Amino acid sequence: MKNDNATIHRIVSRIPRGRVATYGQIADLAGIPRQARRVGYAMRRLPEGSAVPWQRVVNASGEISKRGDPAGEAMQAQMLRLEGIVFHRGKISLDRYLWRPKG
DNA sequence: ATAGTGACTGGAA
């Protein structure tokens, strides 16, 4: 099985609008369990304007992961709000918004 | 080749 960026990007592209997935979850679906960081790398590599809905990937705590660019974090939160996702004290309720493939 | 770093995570203190 292939576990390159394309594989990760393909899975992220399956996350429905108004839903989120965690880095670890994407790693599992990509067949590389416990390699959440690799998913973070794949997101970092995405060119601006990519069709991949990278904004729907959040960390296991339901928060936007810290990165070098605070403005980018704010933009991600904004994009998610536009999809109808509600933040509560800086966090997303995973019970409510976590993507559950097939179910 | 080694060492440090990081869009992560789960467990321990």
Added chain:
DNA sequence: CTTCCAGCCACTA
């Protein structure tokens, strides 16, 4: 709640 840490491994210097 907060830190700290080991495991994970691609990437960079």
